[in-house]
Amino acid sequence: MPMFSFLSIEFGLFFLVFFCLYWACRHQPQFQNFLLVLASYGLIYLMAGTLAVGMLFVFTLLIFLLSIAMDRFEHNKKLWLSCGIVFTVLNLGIFKYYDFFKPQIAAVLQQFQLDSSGLAANLILPLGISYYSFQAISYLVSRYRNEVDVPRFNLSQLLLHFSCFATITAGPIARAQSAKGLTDIYGKPCGLSPQLRQKEKRQILTPTLAFLLIALALAKKWWLAGYLADHWVNPVFSNPMQYHSLEVLAAIYGYTVQLFLDFSGYSDMMIAFGLLLGLRLPVNFRAPLLAHNIRDFWDRWHISLSTWIRDYIYIPLGGSRGSFTRTQINLLSAMVLSGIWHGSTWNFLLWGLFHGLALVILNISDKIYARIFKVPLKQARDTVYRSGLLGKVLSVFITIHFVCFAFVFFRAKTFNDAIDVFHALLSNYINVQFSDNPLYLLSLLLIAWVIYPFVRQLPHYLKLNLQHLPRYALVVPLFIVFIVIVICAPSGIPGFIYANF
Numbered sequence: 001m002p003m004f005s006f007l008s009i010e011f012g013l014f015f016l017v018f019f020c021l022y023w024a025c026r027h028q029p030q031f032q033n034f035l036l037v038l039a040s041y042g043l044i045y046l047m048a049g050t051l052a053v054g055m056l057f058v059f060t061l062l063i064f065l066l067s068i069a070m071d072r073f074e075h076n077k078k079l080w081l082s083c084g085i086v087f088t089v090l091n092l093g094i095f096k097y098y099d100f101f102k103p104q105i106a107a108v109l110q111q112f113q114l115d116s117s118g119l120a121a122n123l124i125l126p127l128g129i130s131y132y133s134f135q136a137i138s139y140l141v142s143r144y145r146n147e148v149d150v151p152r153f154n155l156s157q158l159l160l161h162f163s164c165f166a167t168i169t170a171g172p173i174a175r176a177q178s179a180k181g182l183t184d185i186y187g188k189p190c191g192l193s194p195q196l197r198q199k200e201k202r203q204i205l206t207p208t209l210a211f212l213l214i215a216l217a218l219a220k221k222w223w224l225a226g227y228l229a230d231h232w233v234n235p236v237f238s239n240p241m242q243y244h245s246l247e248v249l250a251a252i253y254g255y256t257v258q259l260f261l262d263f264s265g266y267s268d269m270m271i272a273f274g275l276l277l278g279l280r281l282p283v284n285f286r287a288p289l290l291a292h293n294i295r296d297f298w299d300r301w302h303i304s305l306s307t308w309i310r311d312y313i314y315i316p317l318g319g320s321r322g323s324f325t326r327t328q329i330n331l332l333s334a335m336v337l338s339g340i341w342h343g344s345t346w347n348f349l350l351w352g353l354f355h356g357l358a359l360v361i362l363n364i365s366d367k368i369y370a371r372i373f374k375v376p377l378k379q380a381r382d383t384v385y386r387s388g389l390l391g392k393v394l395s396v397f398i399t400i401h402f403v404c405f406a407f408v409f410f411r412a413k414t415f416n417d418a419i420d421v422f423h424a425l426l427s428n429y430i431n432v433q434f435s436d437n438p439l440y441l442l443s444l445l446l447i448a449w450v451i452y453p454f455v456r457q458l459p460h461y462l463k464l465n466l467q468h469l470p471r472y473a474l475v476v477p478l479f480i481v482f483i484v485i486v487i488c489a490p491s492g493i494p495g496f497i498y499a500n501f
Contacts, residue, residue: 004046048127100344128168202278220265
């Protein structure tokens with residue numbers, strides 16, 4: 001089955017034809033939903049094959065039947081909710097962690113003198129299973145709570161909610177209901193339920209901004225992230241011991257920037273497709289590399305995941321309702337589960353554990369400061385950041401370095417590979433010569449970091465002023481930007497990193 005990418009010419013032609021057909025039916029939003037379901041299932045088939053399509057359809061049908069059962073048999077509503085959550089978690093867990101547990105299963109079978117040759121060699125992770133599983137749990141919980149803004153979807157609406165091509169590959173985790181901290185590009189709540197159920201005619205939302213987001217996404221992913229991956233990150237992480245310490249440091253920084261550009265570029269593109277189809281999707285990134293502590297980082301990074309973890313793992317575990325110690329245990333557990341969600345290797349567990357410990361240490365330090373200076377705990381937060389310019393720079397500097405070094409475990413394939421990267425960083429500064437010029441990249445990254453706070457204001461300015469600009473003032477620059485991206489981008493069509501999760 002050939003791979004089909006959002007960055008391919010084939011997808012561009014497909015979307016152009018679909019766009020015309022979709023808006024030809026603009027007076028019938030529910031029929032537009034049906035067309036979007038057909039297009040999404042077609043894309044899933046082209047990207048992942050028959051198995052992914054079949055599994056998604058069967059999964060959606062079962063969730064639909066469970067939602068009906070919750071309404072018709074209200075005395076057993078909690079039982080149906082539990083069945084839905086258990087089924088969803090088991091379905092996700094089997095595919096995601098089969099390879100991790102397969103050796104242990106084989107060993108147990110052999111101890112009982114049972115044949116283990118029938119075990120599958122591996123299981124291919126169905127496209128988008130992590131994302132539509134999370135959306136399913138969110139939807140079932142909303143139905144259990146009888147949330148006013150989330151009436152039960154009909155089958156066509158639920159099929160679209162789980163399969164929409166703008167969310168299934170790598171998120172964002174779009175919820176049926178609006179959620180605290182999850183907003184669209186306009187800063188407004190963006191629950192999908194009212195959008196999918198609306199009967200009035202849809203409209204294309206700020207098309208110029210959508211095209212600008214697509215151009216920005218191509219520059220981020222196809223050009224900048226591709227350059228970092230090919231010239232720095234992949235070579236160094238493949239064999240760190242042959243590179244100078246400064247080159248290893250540049251690769252560590254480079255991977256964090258690559259991951260941000262890759263994933264935020266993907267998210268920008270999906271938001272743009274949503275705007276062109278009259279749908280508002282949640283923003284997944286809000287300048288996370290300017291975060292001043294790890295708590296602030298998770299308020300800005302992969303927002304649809306962090307808010308989902310907050311609402312469906314951290315709060316159900318008890319949140320902050322118990323003692324201070326219990327709150328930290330809940331927080332640590334939620335972050336470890338976040339790490340495990342990203343993958344079945346020990347590295348991902350460690351990555352989640354490191355972030356959880358960082359959050360716990362931050363909370364403990366806030367509490368100690370509050371007791372020493374006898375101020376409210378809320379006032380003790382962000383004290384260093386609020387102390388002045390030096391405090392701001394120091395807070396961001398420490399946070400970003402923690403994030404970058406923790407991402408080594410995210411990128412390395414094994415624990416030993418991660419240790420090799422740190423060993424090379426700390427020891428390869430005497431007898432190892434430069435393979436390339438790391439000072440060049442480090443200087444570029446530093447300049448980008450300094451000017452980024454000013455650059456990130458540009459989208460807000462454009463949102464306010466695009467409607468006042470003549471069309472030629474936008475079309476020509478967009479065309480030039482596209483040509484520059486095509487010329488400068490590495491050859492080939494790269495995949496999106498987070499599509500693997």
